[in-house]
Amino acid sequence: MARLESMAAEIGAKLKERGETIAIFESSSGGLVSAALLAVPGASRYYQGGGVIYTQAARSELARIGEADMRGIRSSSEPYAQLLSRRARTIFGTDWGLAETGAAGPDGNRYGDAPGHSCLAVSGAIDFAETLETGAIDFAETLETGDADREANMWRFAEAALDLMRRALAF
Numbered sequence: 158m159a160r161l162e163s164m165a166a167e168i169g170a171k172l173k174e175r176g177e178t179i180a181i182f183e184s185s186s187g188g189l190v191s192a193a194l195l196a197v198p199g200a201s202r203y204y205q206g207g208g209v210i211y212t213q214a215a216r217s218e219l220a221r222i223g224e225a226d227m228r229g230i231r232s233s234s235e236p237y238a239q240l241l242s243r244r245a246r247t248i249f250g251t252d253w254g255l256a257e258t259g260a261a262g263p264d265g266n267r268y269g270d271a272p273g274h275s276c277l278a279v280s281g282a283i284d285f286a287e288t289l290e291t292g293a294i295d296f297a298e299t300l301e302t303g304d305a306d307r308e309a310n311m312w313r314f315a316e317a318a319l320d321l322m323r324r325a326l327a328f
Contacts, residue, residue: 161193161312164319169194171326172203172253177281179322180249181207182220182241184233185259185275189315205249210241210258220244233258233270235297238278243295246280253281253325257318259300262307273302275314279325294325 172179181191181204191207194200208219216222216232222244230236238256246254255278262272278297300317302310 158193158196161189161315161319162196164316164323165193166197168319168322168326169197169200169203173199175326177252178203178205178249179253179255180205180245180251181255182210182245183207183255183257183315183318184210185261185311186257186314186318187211187261187311189311190255190257190318193315193319205251207245207249221248231268233260233266233268233274233276235276235278235299238276238297239280239295242278242280242297253279253322255279255318255322257314259310259314261310261314262305264305271301271303272305272307273300273310273313275300275302275310275317277314277318277321279321281325294328296325 183190188209194204210216210220238258241256242254257277259275260266260270260272265271276299281294302313304310
């Protein structure tokens with residue numbers, strides 16, 4: 158957890174410095190992203206909420222994503238991770254949304270993804286002060302660990318999500 162806490166402390170400091178907030182929807186990382194961000198003193202200044210969107214019921218009830226929203230999208234994909242990050246941001250009214258979805262293992266998921274597959278996404282708005290323009294950050298990436306170790310993958314997924322957020326804050 159020390160590696161995650163270090164990354165979360167860096168993210169928390171940047172969010173506090175900028176007066177920005179974040180919400181998290183995660184799946185295969187099982188809450189580790191939120192736990193790391195909440196372990197930072199002063200987290201209430203930037204962390205607004207989140208949830209582990211692990212089932213279709215959680216997707217519907219917590220993330221408010223219905224069948225119409227899923228048309229043409231499958232779980233454990235970059236488009237789905239982007240939808241989750243945007244939805245977290247909207248539901249909690251935050252500057253940033255961060256999402257993770259995948260297959261921790263020891264088996265793959267029903268969509269054909271191997272264990273160790275995770276899709277991560279971040280959504281946010283930034284102000285390019287030097288040009289006085291406002292832009293949006295909205296991107297996703299996929300991680301394939303090639304490992305069937307469930308716990309190890311959960312930690313790696315959380316680390317990858319925090320790394321993605323850290324890179325987004327560098328803009």
